[in-house]
Amino acid sequence: MSTSDVIADYLNHLAVEKGAATHTLAAYRRDLARYQEYLDSVGVEELRSVDSGHVEEFRGRLGRGDREAGTKPLAASSVSRTMSAVRGLHKFAAKDGTVTDNVAAAVALPSSGQRLPKALSVAEVFALIEAAGDTEVDTDPGRIRNRAMVELLYSSGLRASELIDLDLDDVGAVVRAEPGEFAAMRVTGKGSKERFVPVGGPAREALGAYLVRARPALNTAGKPALFLNKRGDRVSRQTLWQLVGDSARRAGIETEVSPHTLRHSFATHLLEGGADIRVVQELLGHASVSTTQIYTKVTIETLREVWAESHPRAK
Structure with missing residues (x-):
């Protein structure tokens, strides 16, 4: 062969x-x-x-x-x-049986080091969300959509691909939930594994505004996708990356920000708030808790920095 x-x-x-x-x-x-x-x-x-x-x-x-x-x-x-x-x-x-030996088995992978995920502060995330759009005053369907997308990324810890792959039917239960009621939606992650993720109040409000005031205007092709572009097609990964990066710059955030940054921030803020690592693992859709444990190092690094700057006997 x-x-x-x-x-x-x-x-x-x-x-x-x-x-x-x-x-x-x-x-x-x-x-x-x-x-x-x-x-x-x-x-x-x-x-x-x-x-x-x-x-x-x-x-x-x-x-x-x-x-x-x-x-x-x-x-x-x-x-x-x-x-x-x-x-x-x-x-x-x-x-x-195509070959007799696995000649690549003994070839070592290069060490790339373990880089800590970049997470924004809570204030930076809030500023980014506000810069994406204002559902109370915006009339542009694109900005109303952008606000809903960014809110969902941070509220639910979604991967970029999981967000853009959402269809309208996937958020039915979230939209029908009563105010103050716990709302969650089913998403399909890596390896076609399904999990439920929570959708907070602000994200639900932004999603509701998008569905009522923006999506009907964008839905020119009758596509089932939840988030649509101006042509009525599913929003692309490139568009999502661009809108997140542009929103970060408008918010005055100098570091590079991507959709995955919001996922990192979601996990980091949960752990800093006292969430159990096993719960965070489930919410992120990680197959192994060892993958999630890197976020504990982020919070420990944050504690170290605060201690070093604040404690009178740190130096």
Whole structure:
């Protein structure tokens, strides 16, 4: 089998048997296309002809770039992600019997270090939300929609893909909930896993304003998507990233802010408020609590900074 055939089988395996999310599959497809380009450049047409030296050389090229091919060095985190895809491919091929040995098993992943997630302060989040739109005075459907999107990101800790993948039917229970009543909605996360996330009062109010005053004007194509653009299509990831970044700049926030920053802030603020880490794990949709534990380091770092600045005997 050619390398491209094995890659196609592996991606199909991830989609059908592992239930990988669309965005995860897209990332694997890009990383493995880069791997195939390298193998083609060194004259390797079949995966069974690959040895550990090829895998090591590929990893090295990712880190240092390739001037002849016009590629720049990748960050350690990007190298690690790409190599994870490569190792997964070889593991699959060995288990499937396409190759006899997993030649990538012994190739170590680069250490990217454990970077703490960036979280905004509560005041910064509030300022960003206000900058996104004002549902009481705005008449522009786009700004009313933007306010609802940002409110939901922070209120529920959603991933960007989870937010834009929402359909109108997904928020029916939230819209029908009485004021003061606990409201939650079902979302589909990574690996097609479903979970319930809470929707707070301000987010519900912003969502209600969007559904009544903005979505009817945007719904020119009869699409089921919850959040629509001016053409009546589902809002794109690029649009979401741009509106969050623009709102942050209008709010005077100097650091780079993305939709994931609001997810980080959601988790950090819950833990700082005394939430149990297992509850936060469930709300975030993490498969393992070890993934969630990084946020405890964020709160510890915050405590350290406050102590160092405030305690008379800290220095």
